[in-house]
Amino acid sequence: MTRTVKATAADAGAAEEPAVNAAMIVFDKLPLSDTCWSLLTGPDDRIYAAACTEHTGGVSAYLLRYTPAEELGKGKLEYLFDIGDAVGEPAHNGRATQCKVHYCFLADPDTGILYGATHLSGGPRGEPGYSWFGSWHEPHRSFLGSFLFAFDTRSDRILWTDMCYPWEGSRCMALDHRRGLIHGVAFPRSHYFVYDLERRCHTDYGRTGSVNPQAIWLDSRFNAYTTDDFGNVLRFNADRQRLERLEIRLPCAAHSDGWHNVVYDVVEDPRDPDVVYGIPWNLPARLFRYRMDPSGGVGEMADLGPALPGQPYKETATFFSDHVGGLVFGQDGWLYYCVSDMVREVWDVVSDRRCLLMRMDPATGRTEKIGLLKFGDFRAAYVARSGITSGGRILMGDVINHPSRLYEYQPPTSPDRPTAAVPLRRWG
Amino acid sequence: MQPIGTDPDPMKYVQPPVSPALNDPAVRRRLWSRSSTYVGEGYFVCRRLRYTSQYKEIPDGSSAITSLTVGPAGEVYGATSGETAHVFVYNPRPPFDAVALLAVLDGETDIRRSLVWEKEQTVLCGTRCTGRPSPDWEGGALYRIAAPGFYADAVQEWPRGMGQVERLCVPVPGEGIAALAIDRLRQRLYGLSDRTGTFFVYDLAAASLDVRRPVDDTWLFSENLMATPDGLVLTAGASGHLVRYDPQTDLLETTTVQVPSYPGRSLYARIDSWVYDAASGRLYVGDKADGLLYWIDPKTLETRLLGKPTARIRIRALTAAPDGRIFGMAGQDDDVASMFVYEPATGELRNLGLPLSCIEEKRYGFNFDSAATGAQGELYFGESERSSRLFVYFPAYKAPATCCGNPPTA
Numbered sequence: 001m002t003r004t005v006k007a008t009a010a011d012a013g014a015a016e017e018p019a020v021n022a023a024m025i026v027f028d029k030l031p032l033s034d035t036c037w038s039l040l041t042g043p044d045d046r047i048y049a050a051a052c053t054e055h056t057g058g059v060s061a062y063l064l065r066y067t068p069a070e071e072l073g074k075g076k077l078e079y080l081f082d083i084g085d086a087v088g089e090p091a092h093n094g095r096a097t098q099c100k101v102h103y104c105f106l107a108d109p110d111t112g113i114l115y116g117a118t119h120l121s122g123g124p125r126g127e128p129g130y131s132w133f134g135s136w137h138e139p140h141r142s143f144l145g146s147f148l149f150a151f152d153t154r155s156d157r158i159l160w161t162d163m164c165y166p167w168e169g170s171r172c173m174a175l176d177h178r179r180g181l182i183h184g185v186a187f188p189r190s191h192y193f194v195y196d197l198e199r200r201c202h203t204d205y206g207r208t209g210s211v212n213p214q215a216i217w218l219d220s221r222f223n224a225y226t227t228d229d230f231g232n233v234l235r236f237n238a239d240r241q242r243l244e245r246l247e248i249r250l251p252c253a254a255h256s257d258g259w260h261n262v263v264y265d266v267v268e269d270p271r272d273p274d275v276v277y278g279i280p281w282n283l284p285a286r287l288f289r290y291r292m293d294p295s296g297g298v299g300e301m302a303d304l305g306p307a308l309p310g311q312p313y314k315e316t317a318t319f320f321s322d323h324v325g326g327l328v329f330g331q332d333g334w335l336y337y338c339v340s341d342m343v344r345e346v347w348d349v350v351s352d353r354r355c356l357l358m359r360m361d362p363a364t365g366r367t368e369k370i371g372l373l374k375f376g377d378f379r380a381a382y383v384a385r386s387g388i389t390s391g392g393r394i395l396m397g398d399v400i401n402h403p404s405r406l407y408e409y410q411p412p413t414s415p416d417r418p419t420a421a422v423p424l425r426r427w428g
Numbered sequence: 429m430q431p432i433g434t435d436p437d438p439m440k441y442v443q444p445p446v447s448p449a450l451n452d453p454a455v456r457r458r459l460w461s462r463s464s465t466y467v468g469e470g471y472f473v474c475r476r477l478r479y480t481s482q483y484k485e486i487p488d489g490s491s492a493i494t495s496l497t498v499g500p501a502g503e504v505y506g507a508t509s510g511e512t513a514h515v516f517v518y519n520p521r522p523p524f525d526a527v528a529l530l531a532v533l534d535g536e537t538d539i540r541r542s543l544v545w546e547k548e549q550t551v552l553c554g555t556r557c558t559g560r561p562s563p564d565w566e567g568g569a570l571y572r573i574a575a576p577g578f579y580a581d582a583v584q585e586w587p588r589g590m591g592q593v594e595r596l597c598v599p600v601p602g603e604g605i606a607a608l609a610i611d612r613l614r615q616r617l618y619g620l621s622d623r624t625g626t627f628f629v630y631d632l633a634a635a636s637l638d639v640r641r642p643v644d645d646t647w648l649f650s651e652n653l654m655a656t657p658d659g660l661v662l663t664a665g666a667s668g669h670l671v672r673y674d675p676q677t678d679l680l681e682t683t684t685v686q687v688p689s690y691p692g693r694s695l696y697a698r699i700d701s702w703v704y705d706a707a708s709g710r711l712y713v714g715d716k717a718d719g720l721l722y723w724i725d726p727k728t729l730e731t732r733l734l735g736k737p738t739a740r741i742r743i744r745a746l747t748a749a750p751d752g753r754i755f756g757m758a759g760q761d762d763d764v765a766s767m768f769v770y771e772p773a774t775g776e777l778r779n780l781g782l783p784l785s786c787i788e789e790k791r792y793g794f795n796f797d798s799a800a801t802g803a804q805g806e807l808y809f810g811e812s813e814r815s816s817r818l819f820v821y822f823p824a825y826k827a828p829a830t831c832c833g834n835p836p837t838a
Contacts, residue, residue: 029436032443056443062436079436085429091440126444128456133465133782136764137739156432167762189764189794206489206814210792228815229789243814245488259790 020357020371023073024378025406027064030079032056033404036397037119038428040105041387043112044153047395050083050101050116051404058125060084060091060098061118063151068393072408080156083118087147087161096130096143097122103215103385103428104146106175106182112154115182118147119169132188137167146170146186148195164195164202174216174224174427176238183216183224183236192226192236192243205243208234209262214281217266218426220273221294231261231280233290233298250278251286251303260319265385267327267335269362270422277327277335277362279307283317285324287337287360304365307358308339317341326383330411331392331419334359338373338396340382353379357396357409373407380407388422466784467767470824472793474785474817477508477516479526479588485815486514486529493810493818494797495543497551502803503575505530505551506810506818507539513555515539515591517575518818520802523583527818530591531573535562540797541652544610544617546632549575552596556604556622568604568622570596570630597637599628607663609655614675618653618661625649625665627673627680640680643671650699654711656726657704662711668697670729687713688722688733701746701799703754708772712754714743719758721770721777735777737768745799747807749823755807757783757796764794769823783809785819793819 027033033051042048047066053059061083068075084091084098091097099122106115120143123130127141135142145166150159164170168186175182180197190209195202209229216226224236231250236243252261264285266278274292279285287304307324326338340355357370373380373396381400388394396407413419430437449455477486477493485491490510497505504518506527515531533539533555542554556568576589599605599619606622617630624647627640643649644665654662661673668687673680689697700716710723719741721734737743740758748754754770767780783793796819798810807821 029438030441032441058443059441078433081429081432082436082440128446128450128459131463131465133764134463158432189792207794209815210790229791243488245815 016354016372017356017369018371019374020409021072022357022373022375022407022409024375025066025073025075025077025408027051027062027077027403027405030062031403032059033062034402035100035399036404036406037384037399038101038103038105038116039385039387039395039397039406040107040114040425040428041389042114042153043107043109043424045390046153047387047389047406048105048114048116049395049397049406050105052100053097054099054121057123057127057129058091058097059122060089061100063101063116066395066406068389068391068395068408072410075408080151081158083116083147083149086149086158087118089144089147092125094124095141096120096124096132096135098147100169102170103172104170104184105428106173106426107424108175108177109424110177112152113159114151114153115173115175116149116151117164117170117173117182117184119171119187120146121169142167143169146184148182162200165193171212172215172226172428174218176218176222176224177426178222179238185213185216185226187212192234194236205236211260211262213262214264215266215278216427217268217276217278219292219294223292223294225292227261227263227280229260229262230258231263231282233301237296246298248298248301250280251288251301252280252282253284253286256282264323265325265327265337266427267329268423268426270329270333270420273423277304279324279327279337281319281323283319283322284308284311284313285322289362304360307337307367308341308356309367311341314341323382323384326386326396328386328388328394329422330359330388330394331422332411332414332417333362333420334411334417335362336370336386336394336411338383338386340380350377350379350381353381355380355382359411383407385428387425390421392419465782467780467782469769469780470822471787472783472785473787473820473822474789474791474793474811475518475525475527475820476788476817477527477529479528486516487511488815490514491814491816492797492812493816494538494540494812495553496798496800496808496810497543497545498800498802498808499545499548500803501548503549504800504802504808504818505543505545506798507543507553508816509538509540509558509812511537513537513539515543515551515553515573518808519578520804520806520820521578523580524578524586528575528578528588530575531571531593533571533593535565536569538604540606542605542608542619544608546572546610546612549577551575552608552610552617554599554605554608554619556606567598567601569598570605570617570619572596596630596635599630599637600624600626600639606651607653609653609661611655611659611661611675614659616675618655618673620649620651620653620663622651623647643680644669644682650716652699652702654699654702654704654713654724654726656709656711657706660726662724662726664697664699667694670724672726672729683729685729685731687715687724688720688731689715690718690720693717700743701756703746703748703799705748705752705754707752712746712748712770714746714756714758716742719743721754721756721768734770734775737770737777738766738779740766745796745809747799747801747809749801749807750805751825753823755799755821755823757793757799757809759795761795764792765796783819783821785817789817791817
């Protein structure tokens with residue numbers, strides 16, 4: 001049985017933002033799961049999510065699927081398979097586990113295949129953690145590598161699996177389904193690689209920096225983009241097979257030198273595949289619009305201002321505690337996203353968390369607070385990725401709770417905003 | 429594996445019993461803080477390969493620092509490998525603390541272990557090609573590069589200029605240059621070609637070339653030439669047999685001495701890196717087969733295995749601190765580097781951890797292919813990545829028994 005909790009108006013505190021009218025869908029059958037980094041609308045219009053377990057040793061990630069129903073939170077939640085078992089690296093084998101799928105779900109609209117690639121950080125069974133640098137190439141406990149699986153959403157079969165990058169995890173990926181290529185960045189060495197789906201092998205294009213970018217995105221010609229540590233845009237030129245640094249950067253606060261301005265989340269403009277909206281992983285995070293130039297130019301970057309306007313400078317804010325993510329376009333043309341500023345090291349302590357669901361009108365740049373993701377006494381910590389179905393239902397993946405969970409939200413319709421289809425996301 | 433779509437097996441999530449203490453974040457923090465991965469003895473600075481922030485860096489893909497050498501005034505010369513080889517100089521002195529680009533060697537891709545200081549503001553380098561050479565590539569060439577020097581007495585408005593490049597010769601046509609060494613006393617440059625291991629001598633005063641023979645008939649050799657101040661030159665041939673050139677006799681001699689290796693591994697034994705330690709008169713050597721560290725007495729050819737400082741199988745960069753400590757970087761291309769130190773005074777060999785710079789840029793050091801010691805005891809390590817930095821390491825020195833007349837705190 002799926003446990004769901006609906007927020008009510010009574011959840012809205014007097015001194016803070018109201019609770020969002022949303023539902024919470026808890027992964028009850030995976031009690032040790034603690035994060036849901038990867039969430040994607042599949043080629044079959046259902047929502048795929050990874051239940052990840054990185055803070056308990058010896059547990060693999062699990063693939064789940066959610067099919068929304070008319071009523072929020074009443075959809076069908078399916079536990080599909082243990083990813084460690086599927087790729088031949090069961091969680092109890094003594095090595096660091098295949099514990100996560102980070103931003104590495106990819107949907108192929110032509111074949112109906114959902115690709116996923118694993119990531120590290122969960123310790124071997126019985127161990128209190130995993131030191132990826134300290135265990136580098138250690139034959140017994142080391143993470144063996146990132147495994148890719150191809151899941152046919154039409155037949156519910158795993159078609160094949162393969163190690164796509166040895167010894168390291170995959171942080172983020174994008175799918176060039178026309179050329180049969182997957183672009184990825186590995187962790188911890190931040191190497192950019194391209195996996196060839198036909199030849200089943202990868203090519204390494206070298207290091208991007210010391211901080212992993214958290215997204216790779218594509219233009220209309222399937223050139224791939226990401227950033228280095230300072231938010232400089234890197235482009236993988238698909239025709240020249242070359243990774244190049246462009247003379248353009250993501251925006252950052254004036255007091256910052258731009259370090260750690262790696263991209264965090266990016267979403268395609270539904271009206272123009274050569275325009276993306278995104279957010280860096282920085283403090284305070286500023287939304288950007290990037291018009292790419294697939295013909296080879298650097299494109300145009302627009303700073304859209306802070307994701308949470310008016311937020312005062314806070315000395316204790318950190319990259320760990322403050323995030324902006326879960327960017328998704330609604331069918332109403334608003335850009336929806338989540339802003340968090342109170343993730344704490346002590347998990348499951350929820351009393352002072354704040355995870356705001358926000359939206360921005362791309363036409364005017366105006367932002368609005370929709371409300372807090374809050375369900376009774378429970379408050380969401382943060383959301384890294386969101387997805388939308390053709391019915392307009394927005395699903396958000398939760399980070400930092402036992403068990404992990406989803407949040408489901410239906411944007412209200414408005415007669416003055418015509419609805420439009422949202423393209424299938426081409427990256428994780 | 430369970431059938432797809434069946435509920436998870438609850439038994440998989442039953443964990444072995446653990447102490448409740450591990451649920452305390454403070455306990456977990458302590459566990460991790462006692463298990464630091466990074467070099468915590470001494471500290472690193474990394475310098476971008478550009479003059480100041482107004483300038484572009486040596487381009488990504490061409491910036492792997494694969495040769496380093498230091499002039500007597502303390503200026504650090506470096507050469508890169510990649511799509512186009514570059515030569516630069518780093519001046520550590522204020523007001524500069526800057527990298528100046530000296531030359532872009534169009535058509536050349538690699539300068540590896542082949543950069544030597546010749547005379548004031550002048551270096552010599554040798555090139556090779558690790559990919560497929562262009563049809564018109566004659567072979568690795570010797571270049572002389574004269575730097576314009578640094579002039580300034582303020583933090584801004586410095587004159588800038590590129591170096592003057594002189595192409596001297598192609599010592600072994602069709603082959604690249606694997607290694608260079610210089611004997612400044614005799615005005616000679618020694619080199620090894622990269623395919624057949626042919627030893628050559630270039631007379632700097634006469635500008636004449638003398639090509640000798642391969643150092644081993646099998647063409648199995650180490651891509652390093654080790655030189656001592658009195659002019660001896662050593663390398664290793666097949667199975668790690670030392671090969672010595674003595675300028676007094678002008679003989680290139682294959683000796684019966686083999687470098688240390690694990691049983692059954694001498695076939696793979698190669699000299700991966702080396703440094704001459706003036707205090708002991710020894711050559712310290714890093715091994716390519718298994719990551720061993722040993723020394724060689726260049727006069728007697730006595731060797732002594734010191735140990736294997738890390739789990740890595742290569743030692744690609746070695747250099748010596750003025751107090752005789754030997755610092756090195758172990759690891760191959762797809763590794764994360766492991767830094768180590770050998771202390772001759774105690775015979776201790778210690779793994780120091782993963783290099784991490786937090787000055788100028790927070791940057792992990794994963795790959796290093798060159799090293800040199802600066803005039804003030806600072807150590808330089810050349811990063812070898814798609815986008816590379818010059819890492820400067822300041823070794824820690826033991827605190828005196830008393831400091832300013834006070835006993836050191838616990």
